[in-house]
Amino acid sequence: MRRWIAHKLLLASAAALGACPSIAGEVTPERLINADKEPQNWLMNHRTYDAQRYSPLDRINKSNIANLKLAYAVAIGGTSANENLQATPLAEHGYLYVVDQWGVVYKIDGRSGDMGRILWRMDPGQEKLPLSNRGAALWGNLVISSANYPPRVIATDKDTGKVVWETNLSDGQPDLQLTAAPLALKDKIMVGAAGGDRGVRDFMAALDAPTGKLLWQKYVIPAPGEQGSETWKDKNNAWQTGGGAMWVTGSYDIAGNQLIWGTGNPVPMFDATYRPGDNLYTNSVISWNPDSGKMNWYFQYTPGDHWDYDEAGTHILVDGVISGEPHKLITHSARNGFLYTMERNNGQILVVNPYLDNINWTKGIDPKTGKPLDYDPGKDIQTYAGTATPMPDSPTKKMCPGATGGNNFWPASYSQRTRLLYIPTATPCFELTRRPELSNQAGEWKGGAYTQIERFESNLTVADPFTGKIKKSVHVPYPNYSGTLSTAGGVVFAGFTDGTFAAYDDVTLEQLWKINVGTGFNAPPMTFEVNGKQYVAILSGLSASARGKHQLIPELREQRNQTLLFVFSL
Amino acid sequence: MRENRGLRLRLAVAGVAVALPATAAAQNLSFGDRLFHEKADCQFCHGVNGDGHGDPRSPGKGSDLRATKLDRQQLMDVIRCGRPGTEMPHFDKYAFDDDSCFALSAAELGKLLPPQPHSTPLTRREIEALADFIVATYKGK
Numbered sequence: 001m002r003r004w005i006a007h008k009l010l011l012a013s014a015a016a017l018g019a020c021p022s023i024a025g026e027v028t029p030e031r032l033i034n035a036d037k038e039p040q041n042w043l044m045n046h047r048t049y050d051a052q053r054y055s056p057l058d059r060i061n062k063s064n065i066a067n068l069k070l071a072y073a074v075a076i077g078g079t080s081a082n083e084n085l086q087a088t089p090l091a092e093h094g095y096l097y098v099v100d101q102w103g104v105v106y107k108i109d110g111r112s113g114d115m116g117r118i119l120w121r122m123d124p125g126q127e128k129l130p131l132s133n134r135g136a137a138l139w140g141n142l143v144i145s146s147a148n149y150p151p152r153v154i155a156t157d158k159d160t161g162k163v164v165w166e167t168n169l170s171d172g173q174p175d176l177q178l179t180a181a182p183l184a185l186k187d188k189i190m191v192g193a194a195g196g197d198r199g200v201r202d203f204m205a206a207l208d209a210p211t212g213k214l215l216w217q218k219y220v221i222p223a224p225g226e227q228g229s230e231t232w233k234d235k236n237n238a239w240q241t242g243g244g245a246m247w248v249t250g251s252y253d254i255a256g257n258q259l260i261w262g263t264g265n266p267v268p269m270f271d272a273t274y275r276p277g278d279n280l281y282t283n284s285v286i287s288w289n290p291d292s293g294k295m296n297w298y299f300q301y302t303p304g305d306h307w308d309y310d311e312a313g314t315h316i317l318v319d320g321v322i323s324g325e326p327h328k329l330i331t332h333s334a335r336n337g338f339l340y341t342m343e344r345n346n347g348q349i350l351v352v353n354p355y356l357d358n359i360n361w362t363k364g365i366d367p368k369t370g371k372p373l374d375y376d377p378g379k380d381i382q383t384y385a386g387t388a389t390p391m392p393d394s395p396t397k398k399m400c401p402g403a404t405g406g407n408n409f410w411p412a413s414y415s416q417r418t419r420l421l422y423i424p425t426a427t428p429c430f431e432l433t434r435r436p437e438l439s440n441q442a443g444e445w446k447g448g449a450y451t452q453i454e455r456f457e458s459n460l461t462v463a464d465p466f467t468g469k470i471k472k473s474v475h476v477p478y479p480n481y482s483g484t485l486s487t488a489g490g491v492v493f494a495g496f497t498d499g500t501f502a503a504y505d506d507v508t509l510e511q512l513w514k515i516n517v518g519t520g521f522n523a524p525p526m527t528f529e530v531n532g533k534q535y536v537a538i539l540s541g542l543s544a545s546a547r548g549k550h551q552l553i554p555e556l557r558e559q560r561n562q563t564l565l566f567v568f569s570l
Numbered sequence: 571m572r573e574n575r576g577l578r579l580r581l582a583v584a585g586v587a588v589a590l591p592a593t594a595a596a597q598n599l600s601f602g603d604r605l606f607h608e609k610a611d612c613q614f615c616h617g618v619n620g621d622g623h624g625d626p627r628s629p630g631k632g633s634d635l636r637a638t639k640l641d642r643q644q645l646m647d648v649i650r651c652g653r654p655g656t657e658m659p660h661f662d663k664y665a666f667d668d669d670s671c672f673a674l675s676a677a678e679l680g681k682l683l684p685p686q687p688h689s690t691p692l693t694r695r696e697i698e699a700l701a702d703f704i705v706a707t708y709k710g711k
Contacts, residue, residue, distance in 0.1 A: 197626030452629070544689070545625070
């Protein structure tokens with residue numbers, strides 16, 4: 001009898017181990033490279049290095065999504081109704097890892113499927129709130145997160161919640177912030193610096209994953225004498241405060257060993273006269289060698305920007321056929337309103353097409369060079385089409401897309417099922433006034449101010465990255481500051497600032513399901529599976545900037561704000 | 571001895587009487603501080619130090635409250651009614667239900683109507699506390 005009980009105990013422990021492989025498994029570089037082979041998990045910010053935000057899970061699909069319901073919710077955050085959440089939760093074997101705006105990391109046990117128990121919280125003790133915090137990375141037995149005031153990267157033991165190492169990256173720049181989720185690859189942690197809009201010279205850094213030691217650091221804005229410095233023609237030393245923030249996590253080309261990361265706008269954002277020239281390497285995509293920090297190549301979307309057309313948003317890696325030839329590609333729904341698809345190994349533009357129908361800042365993009373048709377390399381201050389360009393004699397102009405751009409930090413997704421992109425698109429135009437008195441070393445870096453002149457609404461736009469063609473678009477009367485998630489179940493998820501979370505048919509864009517939770521979303525949705533059941537998760541809580549977009553939406557005037565993790569299942 | 575006790579009692583009462591307004595004032599400033607930095611989120615545009623260096627993503631240009639020439643009543647008026655033609659919102663939800671702000675109705679102001687706050691409207695008591703906080707903490711500092 002005793003032997004029988006012992007046998008049962010042994011079997012039970014073996015079963016428990018099988019059900020909870022996190023005990024046995026660390027998040028190795030091999031697992032991260034093969035993250036697509038762990039459909040149940042979401043191991044990095046964009047799920048896989050290609051940043052497609054596509055999940056192979058299909059238990060939730062077109063045929064049953066009408067039955068999707070709230071499984072549980074978890075309160076996240078501090079004490080203020082003005083906090084926001086922008087992180088994509090990570091998931092490993094039913095445990096979720098999220099980060100709030102205070103830089104607090106949460107480990108949540110979601111294995112039961114009917115509640116999310118917080119197992120530990122690591123609080124870095126931030127003095128005040130940064131703009132946002134977009135999430136964590138998993139490496140080994142560590143959860144790697146960023147925190148601010150001062151800007152730090154922190155490694156937390158995944159089991160105990162205790163800090164293992166902490167590296168200060170303040171770089172002597174008081175307004176520098178770290179807001180992008182770090183990216184773990186090989187034995188390194190890649191970190192993009194942000195806070196550029198406050199007059200920061202941003203950079204990409206690589207840390208040694210086991211110890212946090214800084215391995216290399218490369219600035220986006222070149223110093224005088226460095227390649228690209230000739231594109232800063234001012235007498236204000238604007239390179240020292242020129243921005244180029246890397247505030248959204250990049251992607252990684254495994255075969256080519258390239259880190260692909262978008263960069264933000266030049267600063268001051270609305271006053272190009274303070275910083276004449278093309279302002280390299282702002283508004284660009286940069287390929288870095290992750291081992292040495294050497295730049296392989298770059299492509300700049302909007303040189304000498306007037307409109308805050310920052311291109312830090314995701315760059316998605318896809319393979320496909322263009323003009324009968326197979327290509328390895330990068331595709332990017334740019335903030336300036338155009339969809340670009342380029343060669344992955346050198347950034348050469350192969351496809352470019354507008355995904356908005358109201359663009360007025362340029363007459364178009366040269367399909368050969370990828371540069372705006374009205375770009376003049378001989379000009380210190382680009383005028384482009386003139387229609388939207390604020391100049392000294394006409395400082396106020398209507399700009400389309402508006403200052404948030406067409407697509408922004410809210411990521412598009414690429415479905416391997418349909419081979420199409422699902423782009424959350426902001427549709428309004430803004431009115432912009434250049435105000436050079438707002439460009440100065442005293443800490444004022446806007447260079448202008450914008451006004452909303454129409455209701456802030458959005459499109460869910462489906463585009464073919466291999467032709468640039470728009471296949472379909474549905475209009476939504478509220479901002480999509482959240483992003484999209486596409487799945488093998490044929491469903492595309494999207495969140496909106498009015499508190500609606502919805503699912504769409506990935507072919508017809510018919511809305512298949514929706515719920516309104518009463519608090520808005522500006523974080524991307526994700527999905528995971530545990531114990532044979534699929535879940536969809538999203539964090540709520542709007543930033544002041546997102547709530548400000550409700551200014552001309554009277555029915556949302558009284559909407560309140562709460563920071564929560566919502567998890568849905570069948 | 572009894573006289574002494576009476577004197578001490580009177581002094582103690584007087585002390586409480588003096589201390590009470592100071593405590594109340596401190597509480598009011600603390601209330602205003604919380605409104606500025608959290609509930610009303612004034613700091614988003616005016617900066618955490620009230621110096622006009624707000625969040626770069628904030629609309630318009632928050633004024634430097636350290637350089638303001640407005641007195642307490644004028645500050646309350648601006649907080650309540652906003653500033654027409656700018657991004658300074660009106661924190662009194664009912665400010666334009668009549669013509670008590672600028673002697674103009676919402677219809678008359680048209681496109682110049684100050685926007686709603688991104689955070690929350692405030693009550694009269696909150697507007698008073700906020701003005702007191704700005705005068706005590708930022709103005710002329």
